[in-house]
Amino acid sequence: MVTIISTMETQVSNGPSGTSMPNGPVISTNGATDDSKTNLIVNYLPQNMTQEEFKSLFGSIGEIESCKLVRDKITGQSLGYGFVNYVDPNDADKAINTLNGLKLQTKTIKVSYARPSSASIRDANLYVSGLPKTMGQKDMEQLFSQYGRIITSRILVDQVTAGISRGVGFIRFDKRNEAEEAIKGLNGQKPLGAAEPITVKFANNPSQKTGQALLTQLYQTAARRYTGPLHHQTQRFRLDNLLNASYGVKRFSPITIDSMTSLAGVNLTGPTGAGWCIFVYNLSPEADESVLWQLFGPFGAVTNVKVIRDFTTNKCKGFGFVTMTNYDEAAMAIASLNGYRLGDRVLQVSFKTSKQHKA
DNA sequence: TAAAATT
Structure with missing residues (x-):
């Protein structure tokens, strides 16, 4: 199994024209x-x-x-x-x-x-393969930029080999006609000094999957919700029914999966029903919600964050709360962040107890 | 030879 992560992406600012207004729509x-x-x-x-x-x-x-x-x-x-x-x-x-x-x-x-939404910017994403392994994101952009404005570009890299290019990438143009021109101009062509020609075509649109691909995705999504292998017969039975029912048919909704997994007794939510509430102590007076998102977001599903502020000064009173959906992720966040040094402060992080009840 | 960019 190969894990693919790209760290090579251009951040294009689709900036609005003109200056920002002080208030209101x-x-x-x-x-x-x-x-x-x-x-x-x-x-x-x-x-x-x-x-x-x-x-x-x-x-x-x-x-x-x-x-x-x-x-x-x-x-x-x-x-x-x-x-x-x-x-x-x-x-x-x-x-x-x-x-x-x-x-x-x-x-x-x-x-x-x-x-601004318009038909001309849809389906402007290209899939590129056969790129020389030595070609980086900037080189690829240079090659394609003659055909139009590039919104994003990415080269897929293999993480296990320390980020070596897989020779495959994506280019999103601002306009579909620019993408079309790039296909005409570059598909089957050898980049300067390359031994092999590259292939350039429209990328698959993820929302236009085939029935089989859709089924596979559904199955994987459903299976992932179970904490382990599907040993239990009733779980297996329910999952199969779910997939049969969803394929070629009518009224499938993700709610169905949620209610099924709940019935099967997996994917438990916390004691509040909304998730696991975490108490975070020793935040600075300047702390805001974004710092809580930044701290806890990497550990898993965060449903809510709240910084407790003084009513009159609007400064943080030194603590806040974070709600996380899954126990394991909440526990990992607590284990990692309790004692974490944030600036000149050492955080105290724990599951919220009834004693710390006020919010 | 495939990651989630237009409501």
Whole structure:
């Protein structure tokens, strides 16, 4: 099994044109709202992040006009990206500054302004293979940039061999026609000095899976929710039924899987029903929610964070709370972060007890 | 030879 991680990605700022307004939604003269300074796209979200967690994370920055975690229409699975539209352009700017690059589990999220939605920017993603192993991300961009504006580029690397290129990558152009031109110009061509020609084609659209691929993904997703191998006969039976029912049919929803796993007695939630509440002590007066997300996000699913503030000064009173969905992840976070030195302070981190009840 | 970027 080969683990693939890319660390080579360009952060393009899809900056809005013009300057940021001090307050409120921007209304143009024709009455339509201009979202260009408030609407963000968030990429590389962890697969298991929910709409609620998504809203909680971005809501910690400022008032949200609307937000949406984008899901597969059929399976309900997260597609790993979403949109957040703030009321105030300043909060959108703040969200980019504080949350772009945030590590959540195995992902590093990307927060940037959303480009205005249009058909011309869809299906502009290319899959490139046969690249010389010596070609880096910058070289690849240089090769493709003659055909248009590159939004993202990535070369897949094999982690077990210390990040050596697999000769495979992706290029997303701003416009589909730019991608088309790049295929015409580069598919089957040898880059300067390369021994072999490269292949350039449109990348598969993840939301247009075949029935078989969809089934495989469903099965893997469902199976992953069980804590171990499917020994128990009833679990196996239920899972098989689930998959049979979902394939070629009607009313499948991820709720079905959730209720099934609950019935099977796995994937327990915490004593509050909402997750495991963690008490974090010795935060600085300047601490805010983002620091809690940064500390706990890498350990697993975080549903909520809260910094307790003084009512009058609005400064942190030195403690806060974090809610995590899964016990194991919460326990790992506590084990790792209790005693952690944050600036000149040493944190105390534990499961919340009834004694620390006030919030 | 395949990672989740347009609601």
